[in-house]
Amino acid sequence: MMLEVSQIETYYGPSQALFGVDLSVAAGELVALMGRNGMGKSTTIRSICRLTPAKRGHIVFDGQDLTGLRSFQAARSGIGLVPEGRRCFASLTVYENLVATARSGAWDYAKVVSLFPRLGERAGQMADTLSGGEQQMLAIGRALMTNPKLLIxxxxTEGLAPVIRQEIWSAIRRLKGEGQSLLVVDKTLSELLPLADSCVILEKGRSVWTGRPAALTNDLRDQYLGV
Amino acid sequence: MRKLSRESWINSVLVLLLALAPLCASLLDEPYYVSLASRVVIIAMAAVGLNLALGFGGLISFGHAAFFGLGGYVAGVAAYHAFDGSYFIGGIPGSDQMPVIWLVAVLVAGLAAAFIGVISLRTQGVYFIMITLAFAQMIYYFAISFPTYGGEDGLSIYVRNSLFSLDTSDPLIFFGICFFSLMLSIFFTRRLMGSRFGAALTMARLNEVRLATSGVEPFPIRLTAFVLSAMITSGAGALFADLNGFVSPSMLSWHHSGELMVIVILGGVGRLFGPVAGAVVFVLLETFIGGFTQHWQFFLGLILLSVVLFANGGLIGLLAGRSRHD
Structure with missing residues (x-):
């Protein structure tokens, strides 16, 4: 397994947010992390990236126990994160955003621009002058430039226009086709499930169901994913 | 040909005026004004150093006078030993050669900044401000309690230090040396901020957590910026000691750190030529309004207040508009 998360428990101050989450991602696999709002999806991601370290449980990535590592060390070990909310560096150009933290590997500037040609057209523009969709492309491009073994x-695609959403999904399909390991949180299940190799559902900070997308019945959807 | 931005035009005019002013003063046989221009240029260079940490790195250092003073003391102590032929700590001879003095000054300040930075950069906000201030005050009181080098009375440099075969005692030639040093420090800052390191430093200022999730540790980036910033400021300190022929603990005092901050804020935080604009206004106010009243800082305060309230990006921002880093 590339990523193995076992029974992690995470707190924000005195408040416990995760009560035992298990998930695993194999090399080249796309795992969908699902659940209603506030069930612990983002906290699980923050724990994996060591932004909010888990107090209990283990996270093993590529054979290395991440316990005790700092967030930059976890990232350096090969975890790339595209955080919620299109987080780019607003007062840097598109090019600077991409190359400043780049690490050598298959993904370089030319390859990222081939994935998102708009970024190449706007290379000299400040990130805060891009549209929401372009900023999301930039956030994904920036993560890819670190050549992650696992991209989270x-x-x-939240809050994006349908046409831009399609561009992002086709990029995700291409990444999956190239064998990139992915852990994806997204509410557009109609796009996500056909791509996913396995799914993990969180409910109140616990992983309550893990299985293949085909095994995700309507009852399970109503019980754990319905509004 | 690439069109120059409005800010580039303003910067060019500023540099041109700064270069021409002492030439005119020299032609009019007014050496005082040549020295005054040298003072502007040296203080601007010290502020360029602070601007790298404060403006580009977001590190609000309230102790940069320590590096300014260390540069000054290196020049003073080296000249003192060169003058009387004695040795520093038993075996190190003095020197009256500016390149040697500058090299030692930037190395000493760099080492001091590395030590101070390793401790202070583990904190943020008001704690960082206070720790940098505390270190500067420690160096200040150390200088006061060191009678060999004048203690509270300071140390005189009897003959201006030399640079190759140039006549450094000529005010215009000395201005040229200072002006070249200022331009070099601005060029260095520009190249640095245009590099990947500069982009990472900006990222560390904007959001260090986001930078860390890209696999880059913000701490060494900030430390490097802090050390480089101190080295530039110490170079200015060495020139300042030569300009005045004197170095005293007042160069290390917190008032001086505050003045450098005021100059950077006045000219434009994070603007490449902001410290130059700030230093021009600061020294002109000090000299001309200070000639009429002791309370010239009152007018400086009014201007600073107006700039902070109404001009986003300092004086350069007022004239050139929003910068890419605002």
Whole structure:
């Protein structure tokens, strides 16, 4: 397994947010992390990235126990994060956003621009002058430039126009086709499930169901994913 | 040909005026004004150093006078030993050669900044401000309690230090040396901020958590910026000691740190030529309004207040508009 999360418990101050989450991602696999709002999806991602370290449980990535590592060390070990909310560096250009933290590997500037040609057209523009969709492309491009072994996408298509959403999904399909390991949180199940190799559902900070997308029945959807 | 931005035009005019002013003063046989221009240029260079930490790195250092003073003391102590042929700590000879003095000054300040930075950069906000201030005050009181180098009375440099075969005692030539040093420090800052390191430093200022999730540790980036910033400021300090022929603990005092901050804020935080604009206004106010009243800082305060309230980006921002880093 590339990523193995076992029974993690995470707190924000005195408040416990995760009560035992298990999930695993194999190399080249796309895992969908699902659940209603506030069930712990983003906290699970923050724990994996060591932004909010888990107090109990284990996270093993690529054979390395991440316990005790700092967030930059976890990222350096090969975890790339596209956080919720299109987080780019507003007062830097598109090019600077992409190259400043780049690490050598298959993904370089030319390859990112081939995935998102708009970024190449706007290379000299400040990130805060891009549209929401372009900023999301930039956030994904920035994460890819670190050549991650595992790319985590947290609500990457949320709030985007349908046409832009399609562009992002086709990029995700291409990444999956190239064998990139992915952990994806997204509410558009009609796009996500056909791509997913396995799904994990969180409910009140616990992983309550893990299985293949085909096994996700309507009852399970109503019980854990319905509004 | 690439069109120059409005800010580039303003910067060019500023540099041109700064270069021409001492030439005119020299032609009019007014050496005082040549020295005054040298003072502007040296203080601007010290503020360029602070601007790298404060403006580009978001590190609100309230102790940069320590590095300014260390540069000054290196020049003073080296000249003192060169003058009487004695040795520093038993075996190190003095020197009256500016390149040697500058090299030692930036190395000493760099080492001091590395030590101070390793401790202070583990904190943020008001704690960082207070720790940098505390270190500067420690160096200040150390200088006061060191009678060999004048203690509270300071140390005189009897003959201006030399640079190759140039006549450094000529005010215009000395201005040229200072002006070249200022331009070099601005060029260095520009190249640095245009590099990947500069982009990472901006990222660390904007959001260090986001930078860390890209696999880059913000701490060494900030530390490097802090050290480089101190080295530039110490170079200015060495020139300042030569300009005045004197170095005293007042160069290390917190008032001086505050003045450098005021200059950076006045000219434009994070604007490449902001410290130059700030230093021009600061020294002109100090000299001309200070000639009429002791309370010239009152007018400085009014201007600073107006700039902070109404001009986003300092004086350069007022004239050139929003910068890419605002």
């Amino acid at each position: 996408l947290d609500e990457a």
